[in-house]
Amino acid sequence: xxxxxxxxxxxxxxxxxxxxxxxxxxxxxxxxxxxxxxxxxxxxxxxxxxxxxxxxxxxxxxxxxxxxxxxxxxxxxxxxxxxxxxxxxxxxxxxxxxxxxxxxxxxxxxxxxxxxxxxxxxxxxxxxxxxxxxxxxxxxxxxxxxxxxxxxxxxxxxxxxxxxxxxxxxxxxxxxxxxxxxxxxxxxxxxxxxxxxxxxxxxxxxxxxxxxxxxxxxxxxxxxxxxxxxxxxxxxxxxxxxxxxxxxxxxxxxxxxxxxxxxxxxxxxxxxxxxxxxxxxxxxxxxxxxxxxxxxxxxxxxxxxxxxxxxxxxxxxxxxxxxxxxxxxxxxxxxxxxxxxxxxxxxxxxxxxxxxxxxxxxxxxxxxxxxxxxxxxxxxxxxxxxxxxxxxxxxxxxxxxxxxxxx
Amino acid sequence: xxxxxxxxxxxxxxxxxxxxxxxxxxxxxxxxxxxxxxxxxxxxxxxxxxxxxxxxxxxxxxxxxxxxxxxxxxxxxxxxxxxxxxxxxxxxxxxxxxxxxxxxxxxxxxxxxxxxxxxxxxxxxxxxxxxxxxxxxxxxxxxxxxxxxxxxxxxxxxxxxxxxxxxxxxxxxxxxxxxxxxxxxxxxxxxxxxxxxxxxxxxxxxxxxxxxxxxxxxxxxxxxxxxxxxxxxxxxxxxxxxxxxxxxxxxxxxxxxxxxxxxxxxxxxxxxxxxxxxxxxxxxxxxxxxxxxxxxxxxxxxxxxxxxxxxxxxxxxxxxxxxxxxxxxxxxxxxxxxxxxxxxxxxxxxxxxxxxxxxxxxxxxxxxxxxxxxxxxxxxxxxxxxxxxxxxxxxxxxxxxxxxxxx
Numbered sequence: 055x056x057x058x059x060x061x062x063x064x065x066x067x068x069x070x071x072x073x074x075x076x077x078x079x080x081x082x083x084x085x086x087x088x089x090x091x092x093x094x095x096x097x098x099x100x101x102x103x104x105x106x107x108x109x110x111x112x113x114x115x116x117x118x119x120x121x122x123x124x125x126x127x128x129x130x131x132x133x134x135x136x137x138x139x140x141x142x143x144x145x146x147x148x149x150x151x152x153x154x155x156x157x158x159x160x161x162x163x164x165x166x167x168x169x170x171x172x173x174x175x176x177x178x179x180x181x182x183x184x185x186x187x188x189x190x191x192x193x194x195x196x197x198x199x200x201x202x203x204x205x206x207x208x209x210x211x212x213x214x215x216x217x218x219x220x221x222x223x224x225x226x227x228x229x230x231x232x233x234x235x236x237x238x239x240x241x242x243x244x245x246x247x248x249x250x251x252x253x254x255x256x257x258x259x260x261x262x263x264x265x266x267x268x269x270x271x272x273x274x275x276x277x278x279x280x281x282x283x284x285x286x287x288x289x290x291x292x293x294x295x296x297x298x299x300x301x302x303x304x305x306x307x308x309x310x311x312x313x314x315x316x317x318x319x320x321x322x323x324x325x326x327x328x329x330x331x332x333x334x335x336x337x338x339x340x341x342x343x344x345x346x347x348x349x350x351x352x353x354x355x356x357x358x359x360x361x362x363x364x365x366x367x368x369x370x371x372x373x374x375x376x377x378x379x380x381x382x383x384x385x386x387x388x389x390x391x392x393x394x395x396x397x398x399x400x401x402x403x404x405x406x407x408x409x410x411x412x413x414x415x416x417x418x419x420x421x422x423x424x425x426x427x428x429x430x431x432x433x434x435x436x437x438x439x440x441x442x443x444x445x446x447x448x449x450x451x452x453x454x455x456x457x458x459x460x461x
Numbered sequence: 462x463x464x465x466x467x468x469x470x471x472x473x474x475x476x477x478x479x480x481x482x483x484x485x486x487x488x489x490x491x492x493x494x495x496x497x498x499x500x501x502x503x504x505x506x507x508x509x510x511x512x513x514x515x516x517x518x519x520x521x522x523x524x525x526x527x528x529x530x531x532x533x534x535x536x537x538x539x540x541x542x543x544x545x546x547x548x549x550x551x552x553x554x555x556x557x558x559x560x561x562x563x564x565x566x567x568x569x570x571x572x573x574x575x576x577x578x579x580x581x582x583x584x585x586x587x588x589x590x591x592x593x594x595x596x597x598x599x600x601x602x603x604x605x606x607x608x609x610x611x612x613x614x615x616x617x618x619x620x621x622x623x624x625x626x627x628x629x630x631x632x633x634x635x636x637x638x639x640x641x642x643x644x645x646x647x648x649x650x651x652x653x654x655x656x657x658x659x660x661x662x663x664x665x666x667x668x669x670x671x672x673x674x675x676x677x678x679x680x681x682x683x684x685x686x687x688x689x690x691x692x693x694x695x696x697x698x699x700x701x702x703x704x705x706x707x708x709x710x711x712x713x714x715x716x717x718x719x720x721x722x723x724x725x726x727x728x729x730x731x732x733x734x735x736x737x738x739x740x741x742x743x744x745x746x747x748x749x750x751x752x753x754x755x756x757x758x759x760x761x762x763x764x765x766x767x768x769x770x771x772x773x774x775x776x777x778x779x780x781x782x783x784x785x786x787x788x789x790x791x792x793x794x795x796x797x798x799x800x801x802x803x804x805x806x807x808x809x810x811x812x813x814x815x816x817x818x819x820x821x822x823x824x825x826x827x828x829x830x831x832x833x834x835x836x837x838x839x840x841x842x843x844x845x846x847x848x849x850x851x852x853x854x855x856x857x858x859x860x861x862x863x864x865x866x867x868x
Contacts, residue, residue: 103789104789105789106787106788106796107784107787107816108788134781137781137784137816137817170779170781171785172780172784174818237768237782239789278767279766280767280768280785280789281788282785283781283785358686359686360686361644361687364860364862364863365863365864367860367864368864368865372577373579374541374544374577374578374579375578375687377514377544377578377579378512378514378578378687379687380513380514381512381513381514381515381688381690382510382511382512382687382688386513389513389514406544406579409544410544410545410546411544411581450860450861452767452860453771453774453855453859454857456767456768456771456772456775457772457774457775457777458772458777
């Protein structure tokens, strides 16, 4: 089983990272430029937003990852470099700066930007900041932490995770940093997330593992149903763990995928818990579904419902809103078979059996739903498939944060 | 052209209405039971929620409307009579009370309920209230007003409208009452809305006119993307205007449809403006689309975006969120051709041309977006189809209202 460890993206062998303030953001105490550099050329894979409006960095990253290899990641916060006439030029310019100061060919650089859409991004502060950024690169956990901080926007906590596991008797590691608290409803991709690993694995197998993973991890996450224009999830594999290269399905790929899932699931929970304005993490587990697709659709519909999210903020056991969200999800469900229960650290509260309400004590319900993590358990009694989705409550602060984000 | 007049559902010839407090709601100053009765048997049509969870009253109403005729509508607020084991029995019981006290065969009664889902509804207060309700029935506008008040839940203003127009030289009238401020994202149907008319029209033509109308009226409305379990829109046509019966397409059907659209569009604007917690009405007009479907999809995606809705609350001209919502709408759009502008009583503000931002004055932008009604004008430069969608801003009060709705 994968074991959680410290170190983030620097935990796997052969990765350095750093984060600095270069001046894209006015607040000098807030880092706004991150860099991850591998010692060797890595196999690499990525998934991106399905929004038709795509940030210029995504276009550039896709071109650079076409050959399945990469060695560095440069990311700025404070500006999404999206819907700008010169966006691609700026994004290419960022990659060229990594070549100039860190010696990584620009075609092997992944680039990403996050922040306001439609505001021109100047290369000047980035050009001024990259030398210091390269100078700060570190193999230690502090490098990962600085990078994780530099990609944050309205995030209130940084998101880092790492796991160790074995492939063919060799100790392997996966690490990651991520950001994202609003405009979060990934679809075939996610917000910004960069994963490193020292596993030796082919580009093809890496892309396959990543694509299969997101269907049950980031694609099951929503803060506000708004699919971002800049969602980017990339993984770099240095191969320095010394395992025999994974080039086909089998026990080694399975071990890798299990470790990858541990990393991505952990990040999904962190991202949902830190959703803009959120006070509660919602984890909806659907079981007994006829198909995986039905289970996913049903679970995601519940965590996406504004009404249900507001009820969770108020610790109101309004389970009718769960059934309502299941009913309009588009999944073919037999409502008369559905059971619903809430489970938290404060207790277990069944509220609906066979599609109809069952009596419960309101005071106890309030206590159960006052926990910081709320499990919504939905049994469809219609098959053996299951899925989990993550979300957060809808609060006054979500409105406050998004009522005046730009100024 | 249709002319707006007073009188609501009592404006057309042959309709009486009333509303009373019978005790379903604890607050005695809040009416909770409404009745509309026609002097003659009417042709009738309805459209309903597409949610798989359907309120028991919808099942009963569908059965009663199967023959295309009806004469009365009974509605309670304070309880949705949904997800209750005895729901259909209670709904049938409500119709039987109308037969007993108003003399309308129960198979000609439309029944609807709105309020909390999953709380058993007792027939007792309704049985006690119906005699007084029948006694209060009035042909005057006060009857329509009382009925409009009795169907309100968290609505802050009642919704009534009426128009007069001509069909074949005869003066005709359409009137309506509606409710709905939360769990509003109708799909092939709407919240509760009851329309009366004295036009003489066959059941078939009435259903066709209604179905065609909702595609551009209620289906283009969203408060919170939550499609209710109890959405019901019914229309009753008494035929007392004296026009030659409309039994096929032609000038008469066109005149009727134009008047119907005036009624439904007016209601959509009222419903959006009174959306739970709303301070602003959003009206998104998409033009230059390759197809009607694309125009509808694009317009609705914008008014559904939580992020955009929160920005409008804050009078923040964050047009990147408009493009983001267009991009994930699912409609095939050429982003590089899109122009966006905001138009309100305070001024006109173009913000995006050809998919890229254009400079604007932030102080003027704030002033423009501080109006109570905000027009979002999107030109796709890709064809000649257009559509309009209605929504409202996302505010602290939406969260407050829905954080503790049941108690």
